Amino acid sequence: xxxTRQPASTKGVNRSHRTRARAQTHxxxxxxxxxxxxxxxxxxxxxxxxxxxxxxxxxxxxxxRTRGNEAWLAFYVTFAxxxxxxxxxxxxxxxxxxIGLRGRGADLAWLTAGLxxxxxxxxxxxxxxx
Amino acid sequence: MxxxxxxxVSVWRGAEQGSFARFEVPARANxxxxxxxxxxxxxxxxxxxxxxxxxxxxxxxxxxxxxxRARWTCRTHVRKVVDADGALELRPLANLxxxxxxxxDLAPFFDKWSRARGTFQPKDAPDGAVPEDFAVVPPAxxxxxxxxxxxxxxxxxxxxxxxDVVAWNDEYLGPAALNRAWTLVNxxxxxxxxxxxxxxxxxxxxxxxxxxxxxxxxxxKNLDPSSAIAGLxxxxxxxxxxxxx
Ligand code: HEM
Ligand code: SF4
Ligand code: SF4
Ligand code: FES
Numbered sequence: 001x002x003x004t005r006q007p008a009s010t011k012g013v014n015r016s017h018r019t020r021a022r023a024q025t026h027x028x029x030x031x032x033x034x035x036x037x038x039x040x041x042x043x044x045x046x047x048x049x050x051x052x053x054x055x056x057x058x059x060x061x062x063x064x065r066t067r068g069n070e071a072w073l074a075f076y077v078t079f080a081x082x083x084x085x086x087x088x089x090x091x092x093x094x095x096x097x098x099i100g101l102r103g104r105g106a107d108l109a110w111l112t113a114g115l116x117x118x119x120x121x122x123x124x125x126x127x128x129x130x
Numbered sequence: 131m132x133x134x135x136x137x138x139v140s141v142w143r144g145a146e147q148g149s150f151a152r153f154e155v156p157a158r159a160n161x162x163x164x165x166x167x168x169x170x171x172x173x174x175x176x177x178x179x180x181x182x183x184x185x186x187x188x189x190x191x192x193x194x195x196x197x198x199r200a201r202w203t204c205r206t207h208v209r210k211v212v213d214a215d216g217a218l219e220l221r222p223l224a225n226l227x228x229x230x231x232x233x234x235d236l237a238p239f240f241d242k243w244s245r246a247r248g249t250f251q252p253k254d255a256p257d258g259a260v261p262e263d264f265a266v267v268p269p270a271x272x273x274x275x276x277x278x279x280x281x282x283x284x285x286x287x288x289x290x291x292x293x294d295v296v297a298w299n300d301e302y303l304g305p306a307a308l309n310r311a312w313t314l315v316n317x318x319x320x321x322x323x324x325x326x327x328x329x330x331x332x333x334x335x336x337x338x339x340x341x342x343x344x345x346x347x348x349x350x351k352n353l354d355p356s357s358a359i360a361g362l363x364x365x366x367x368x369x370x371x372x373x374x375x
Contacts, residue, residue, distance in 0.1 A: 021329075024332035024337060025332055097295070
């Protein structure tokens, strides 16, 4: 192990370290905020499922609830966005620890994957609304 | 528990590459693991390398892996860790380069303390000058209590050797350095908060910790680095959300 030795400087933290650390902190903040959103959304979702399946579930019944309803659209869009971002950032953390996949490029790829996943969910939510 | 008359001690010999040597050591009442190592070095094999200084749990230099777990050896009684047939296995601390035998190289560990800005930076007296007057820090204040909670660290690296994230991520500063940073963040006399928080943010810092608490469970001084790290995360969370950094 070749640790880079640094004296206990009192001067500012290296700029590029700071920029990277801030970007990583932002990812972490997004993951925690989306976790909070998910905790709420999953509860709403489960309650919805349990009530919806009573007396059978039909496509017509679902659409009658969601079509033209802005509240459900907003809920599902938020849910999809949170799940996409939360899952991708979580997988990023696992990949960095398990297989050493790290760096800016990887982060951008994970962010893209998260937004794409969210995009599919959002498209489905729009399908239910329109 | 009936105690065996002698202990069978397997001791790591070599550096990163090496093997175990076995020694028979007489069992004694109130014997510590460090006593066992010292007996081997004095009576059986003077070439054995290991490290200690104070023998009373103050200096932090005697930590080793004892039957698979990092411990301070000067205050670990054999009776507490030995298995039923009197076997002890001693290795150097994990997650650190091995110098020789039971002596691990703590340089990366202390380098990370300085990378985490583990040095006090007096607010009133930049450049290390002695301040004019004593700072009054009420013992009951919240920040003082947070700082007190982590101040007794002896730098033994038991937590560092017990942390999986250190094993997975070479850059990770580790529990002791982050505990030290949190102590200083709460020191009202310190003026380095912003830079210190920058230094401990991100993947090399507090945000890689999974709060699994091995550090807290194994710290021989009963400190709680895991909570200290949670404190850093909390500070950075609000500073980031509220645009304070
Ligand atoms: C009730 C909703 C949820 C909550 C409260 C939640 C909370 C969390 C928290 C706190 C972490 C960080 C764990 C750590 O740092 O050790 C995490 C990680 C993770 N989450 Fe979630 N999560 C939720 C739902 C989901 C969903 C729906 C997915 C899948 C899309 C997901 C995928 C992941 C992954 C892959 C990780 C990374 C594992 C890790 O870092 O240890 N989570 N979650
Ligand atoms: S709580 Fe964090 S620092 Fe402590 S052992 Fe677990 S991952 Fe490492
Ligand atoms: S926090 Fe505890 S285990 Fe870690 S170096 Fe300090 S005293 Fe040792
Ligand atoms: S020899 Fe000093 S702490 Fe063990």
